[in-house]
Amino acid sequence: MPLEGIVPPLVTPLIDDQTLDLEALKELVDRMLEAGVHGLFVLGTTGECTSLSYSLRRQLIEEVCGMVQGRVPVLVGITDTAPDESVALTDFAKRVGAAAVVAAPPYYFGLSQPELVTYFERLADRLSLPLFLYNMPSHTKTMISVETVVALSRHPNIVGFKDSSANGGYLHALIYAFRDRPEFSIFVGPEEMMASSVLMGAHGGVSGGANIFPKLYVDLYHAAKANDKESIVTLQAKVMEISAKIYALGTYGSSYLKGLKGAMSLLGLCQNVLAAPHTAFGEADMEKLKRNLESIEGV
Template structure:
């Protein structure tokens, strides 16, 4: 099974309208990320607004991202959905487009027990043509993947690892201690400001949204954390702190992460600022 490490940005989905992909911008962004030495690209995640996009746009984004990457880095595809059948259909499309793996958070409409979620992920892993990366995203889906659930899935032959965006460092450290298996099961940090801490705990890497704009900052931070560079880590952290203050917050100090990121990328000539509903633009 393919293994993952390093910085794998959750790429934004550039849009001309809420239902129209900006295909040339996909090419620009992917090349920008590859030039920034990323280790992979994660499309249709939270930063990519995956669940808000029409299925037609999701499929087109997968195809264009894989074409633009041209095998230079692996592409991971978010298949989070309330329908298992739709998740599997997108997984098959990801395979045919040349992606390396799929990523899935828990289905997010009906309240489901941990056992029901285990069954859901097991079936997805059983039937997916690509390896599955679990995605713990409680703020968006309303449930945390329990340590027991991860334990039950960690040895599945088609489960490649987990991305944790819960922000609970004790939980994350437990993942690293109990389940990280180099060459077999990868553990990735979601919140980018915790990347260096995560590597110190033994994480394989991070899924850092800010790398869409400043990929070298995050790939350099990962490398500095791997070598425990006590001078370089705080310098790069200070750049990320400034990014949070100037890009992720609007003029009133409200957090508007994805609209702010797209606005900054528009200023850099990478894509336009259009977001998919229900997200609003940076100045709305």
């Protein structure tokens, strides 16, 4: 520790709701590793974590850890409304070679900040792997305050934090709060904010676009670490173009995921299959996506 760099939230390639596309998964993992990613995050939001059966989750963890063979850390999402399920999945992930786990707050009843401290401390006490906290208020209804993150960071088994709030002021306050504690990893989810966050002191990004263009995000991270402003401006423009042309089609709550998997299917990286209850883009949206994807140059 600390973990640093680009840790893509791995898409879960599917043939159907109960079947992993193992060939696509292997090609995807190999492609990311060849591009120089610094870790892989399975069962995140991009991996459709809450829509997959527990048997499929376990299979995915085992397959990815077997493919990676320790070359980079594998982080596993264990977010659940039942702590026992999070503990059980962590124990399984440790047995097959994962390095750490990631948990957002339980997402049914909202928790107060004192309840969050109690929940995560008790969970971390039971986990057999180090824990990264995951702030995803749009999906969990609960924002983890800066003060709560600082309090939880004192737990010896809580080693980092991923912020997907897309709140720049909040993230900068968090980075400032940990300015004298560089061993506690701070990652940003929204890839549009990754370079600026690294410039401010964040450790890296959990960038979904790295499923499609892994080298772009690795290069942007290294440019930010080197304070290479000319390269940052050029690469950041590509990231913003991807965001506008792939993630923003339609008004679906899952537009990001539909666009990402749709684009990957057009590039032959995986099938255009989303786990129920979500569905892939229809023909009209796929035509728009195809035109948009073809217009993105130089990545």
